[in-house]
Amino acid sequence: MAPQTDKPKAVKPAPVKKSGSDGPKRGIKNPFIYAGTVVFLVVVIVAFVFFPTSTGASGGGTLTFGSFAGKPISYTQGSYMVREVQAISEANPSSDDSELGNQMRNYQIYRQAFELAAVHEGILDAVRTAGLVIPDQIIDRKILTLGQFQENGAFSTRLYRQMGTSQRLDLRTQLKDDILVQTYANPVYNIKPSSKELEFLGSMAKDTRTVEYALFPLSSFPDSEVLSWAQSNSTLFKRLKLSRITMAKESELKALRAKIEGGLAFADAAKKSSTDSWATQGGDMGLRFFHELQDELSVKTDADAVSALQKSGLSSVLKTSSGAFALYKLEDAAKPADFADPAVLADARSRIMGIEHTKAEDWALAKAKAFAALPAADFAANARRESVEVKSVGPFSLDYGNLTLNLYGQSAPLFTPIPTSGAPELASASRSEKFLTAAFGLAPGAVSEPLILGENVLVLKVKEAVSTPDSGMLAFYYPYLMQQKIDEDVKANFLASPKFKDDFSKVYLKYFTPKTQS
Numbered sequence: 001m002a003p004q005t006d007k008p009k010a011v012k013p014a015p016v017k018k019s020g021s022d023g024p025k026r027g028i029k030n031p032f033i034y035a036g037t038v039v040f041l042v043v044v045i046v047a048f049v050f051f052p053t054s055t056g057a058s059g060g061g062t063l064t065f066g067s068f069a070g071k072p073i074s075y076t077q078g079s080y081m082v083r084e085v086q087a088i089s090e091a092n093p094s095s096d097d098s099e100l101g102n103q104m105r106n107y108q109i110y111r112q113a114f115e116l117a118a119v120h121e122g123i124l125d126a127v128r129t130a131g132l133v134i135p136d137q138i139i140d141r142k143i144l145t146l147g148q149f150q151e152n153g154a155f156s157t158r159l160y161r162q163m164g165t166s167q168r169l170d171l172r173t174q175l176k177d178d179i180l181v182q183t184y185a186n187p188v189y190n191i192k193p194s195s196k197e198l199e200f201l202g203s204m205a206k207d208t209r210t211v212e213y214a215l216f217p218l219s220s221f222p223d224s225e226v227l228s229w230a231q232s233n234s235t236l237f238k239r240l241k242l243s244r245i246t247m248a249k250e251s252e253l254k255a256l257r258a259k260i261e262g263g264l265a266f267a268d269a270a271k272k273s274s275t276d277s278w279a280t281q282g283g284d285m286g287l288r289f290f291h292e293l294q295d296e297l298s299v300k301t302d303a304d305a306v307s308a309l310q311k312s313g314l315s316s317v318l319k320t321s322s323g324a325f326a327l328y329k330l331e332d333a334a335k336p337a338d339f340a341d342p343a344v345l346a347d348a349r350s351r352i353m354g355i356e357h358t359k360a361e362d363w364a365l366a367k368a369k370a371f372a373a374l375p376a377a378d379f380a381a382n383a384r385r386e387s388v389e390v391k392s393v394g395p396f397s398l399d400y401g402n403l404t405l406n407l408y409g410q411s412a413p414l415f416t417p418i419p420t421s422g423a424p425e426l427a428s429a430s431r432s433e434k435f436l437t438a439a440f441g442l443a444p445g446a447v448s449e450p451l452i453l454g455e456n457v458l459v460l461k462v463k464e465a466v467s468t469p470d471s472g473m474l475a476f477y478y479p480y481l482m483q484q485k486i487d488e489d490v491k492a493n494f495l496a497s498p499k500f501k502d503d504f505s506k507v508y509l510k511y512f513t514p515k516t517q518s
Contacts, residue, residue, distance in 0.1 A: 065114050065507050068121035069499040073114060078170060080120050080177075084113035107508065114504050115495060122494030123184045124177055132183060134176050142175050188490060193482055198475045205415050205474050209439045210394025210464040214383050215425060216368045216450075216457040218360040221352060227339060229359060230348035236291040237337035237344050240307055243283035243329040245269060246276040250325045253317045257327050260314065266329050275324070283329070289347055290334070296320055307334045353455075364457040368450035372459045376447040379461045393419055393426065395466060398440050402430045405481045414474065414481060425456045435460070 062076035075081050088109050143149065149159045163171070230237060243266055247253040256273055260266055267282030278285050294303040298319040306315045306328050315328040338344055352359050374382040383390040399415035420426045429435045438448035438460045448460040494500065 063507060063511060065502075065504045066118065067501045068118050068494070068497070069125040071121055071125070073117045073121060075110075079117075081113050081117040084116045085109055088112055106512070110508060110512070111504060115491065118500055118502075119491050119494045120177075120181060122497060122500065123181050125499065127180045127184050132180060134179050138179065139172050139175050142179070143171070189483060189486060191482070191486065193478055198478060201474055201478060204398045206468050207440070208395035208397055208416055208466050208468070209462060210392065210396075210466075211439050211460050212379065212390055212392040212463055213461070214368070214371055214379070214459040215389045215391060216364040216371075216459075217425075218353065218357075218364050218455045218457070221349070221360040221363055223345065223349075225359075225363060226345055226349045226352060229352065229356070230337070230345065231339060234337045234339075236289065236294075236351070237339075237348060238290045238307070239287050239335045239337070240290060240293060241331040242285045242288050242293070242306075243267070243270065243331055244276065244278055244285055245274040245283050245327045246278075246320070246324050247273060248275065248324055250317055250319075253325045253327055257314065257317060260327075266314075284331075291351065293328075296322075296326075298323075306330060361452060361457070365450050365452070368457045368459050372447055372450055376445060376461060379447065391423055392463065393423055394464065396439075398436060399430060400433075400436060403481065405477050406484060414477060425454060425458070428454050 062074050064072045064074045065081070066073045073081060075085070092109075143160070144155045149156055151159055160168075245253065245256065245266070247256070252273075256264075256269055260269055267284070270279055270281075270283030273279075274283055290303060290307060293306060294300050297303055298321050302315075302318045306318075307330070309315065309328075309330040311330065311333050313330050315326075315330075317325050317327055320326050371382060371386060371388060380390055382388075395416060396418040397415035399413070399417055402417045403414040404411050405414050418426055418429050420429075426435075432451070432453055434451040435453055435458070438451060439462065442448060442460070442462045444462045444465050446462055448458075450457050450459055495502075
C-alpha cells in the first residue's frame with residue numbers, strides 16, 4: 001500500500017476525513033451505497049489476490065478502467081483510484097448486507113473512485129499543459145513535515161532512510177501530484193459569494209406568494225373538436241394494409257425488389273433480408289394510418305405514391321426518416337377514414353396531443369382568455385359557473401429551479417419551494433419564467449394573462465404577498481451550495497473532455513461479476 005501522508009487534496013463537497021490523511025473527502029450521495037465495510041474489504045482483498053492470476057496484466061494485477069490524455073486510470077496497489085476506493089468505503093458505513101445491496105454498493109464505490117481519479121488526472125493534465133512545475137525544494141520541505149517521519153518532535157533521517165528507494169520515489173511523485181492538484185483547486189474552490197450576491201438572494205428568500213389558479217388542461221379538448229379537425233384532415237386517417245422490407249443499403253434493396261418482381265415471395269424475402277421488427281412476420285405491418293406512413297418516410301409525398309398502388313402492388317425503394325431504405329407492398333386497396341370507428345378518433349386525439357399540439361393549446365388559451373376577462377373579485381365564483389377547476393398553492397419563494405443544498409448527507413431546499421403535492425401540473429413551475437413573473441409581478445388580487453405550463457393553461461390570481469425578515473440562514477448555507485455547484489461543474493468539465501476515455505463498465509463487469517470470480 002502507498003504511504004499514508006497528510007497530503008493536500010482537492011476540495012470536494014460533504015467532506016469527511018480520510019483515515020491517516022488531512023485531505024478532505026467526499027461521502028457517497030447515491031442511496032444504494034450502504035453496505036458493510038468488512039464485506040467491502042473482503043472484496044478488495046479478493047481483487048488484489050484474484051486479478052494477478054486472472055487478468056494476466058502486468059504490474060501485479062493492474063486493471064485499467066480508462067484514461068485521461070492517454071494516461072491510464074488504473075486500479076493497482078498504491079494508485080489514486082485504490083486510495084479513493086478505500087476512503088469512500090471507510091466514509092460510508094453499512095446499512096444493507098444483502099447480496100444485491102453489496103453488489104450495487106461496490107459498483108457505485110468503484111465508479112465514484114474512478115470518476116474522482118479521472119478528474120485528478122484531468123487537473124494534472126491542465127496544470128502541466130499550463131507549464132506549472134513544482135521545484136524539488138518544495139517536495140523536500142513537505143517531506144520534513146510528514147508525521148510518519150517524526151521522532152521526538154522532529155524529522156527523523158533514520159525513519160526516512162528505512163523507506164525503500166522505490167517507495168521514496170513513489171512518495172515524492174505522489175506529493176508532487178497532490179501539490180499540483182491543490183494549486184489548481186485552491187483558487188477555484190475558494191471562490192466566495194459577494195455581499196451583494198448574498199443580499200440579492202436574501203431578498204428572494206424573504207418575499208413569498210400564495211396564489212390560486214384556474215386550470216385548463218389540454219386533455220379537455222372536446223371530442224367534438226377532435227372529430228371536426230379529423231374530418232377536415234380525413235386523408236391522414238385513411239387505412240392501408242402494408243408489408244415492408246427495410247435494408248441499410250439502397251442498392252441491395254433494389255436488387256431484392258427485382259428478385260421479388262421475378263417471382264420471389266415478398267414474405268420470404270422479408271424474413272430473410274429485412275432488418276426491421278416486422279421481418280419475423282414476413283414484413284406484415286397490418287393496418288396503418290396514412291399519417292403513420294408519412295411520418296416514417298423521408299419525403300412525405302412518397303406516401304401518396306404508396307397509397308395509390310393497386311392491390312399487391314410494390315412501391316419503389318424509398319428512403320425512411322431514419323436513413324434506411326424501405327420497400328412497401330400494398331396488400332389491399334386503401335380504405336377511406338371511418339369516423340364512426342372509436343380507434344380513428346382515439347388516434348386523431350393522440351395526434352392532436354402530439355404533433356398537432358397547438359390545436360389543443362389554441363383552444364385552451366381561448367377558454368382561459370375569456371375566463372381571465374371576468375371580474376377578478378369573483379374568481380372562485382366564475383370558476384364554479386364555468387365548471388373550471390381552481391386550486392390554491394403557497395406560500396413559496398422566488399426560487400428558480402428549486403435550489404437544494406446537500407449537507408452532511410441531507411438534502412434541503414435553499415428557499416421555500418412551490419408545493420407540488422396534489423398539484424402535478426406545477427411540476428415545471430419553478431423553471432417557468434412566465435409563471436414566476438406572474439406570481440411575483442402582480443399585486444394581490446390581480447389576475448394574470450393565460451400562460452402555458454406543460455400540458456395545461458393556467459390563469460393565476462395572487463391571494464397573498466408576504467415579506468418576512470431575513471433570518472440570516474441563507475447567508476450561512478449559500479456558500480456550501482456554491483461550493484457544491486463549483487465541484488459539479490469542475491467534475492462535469494473533465495468527464496466531458498474528449499481527452500477522457502471511459503471503459504469503466506466494460507472492465508468492471510468483466511472482472512467483478514460473480515460469474516467471473518466463481
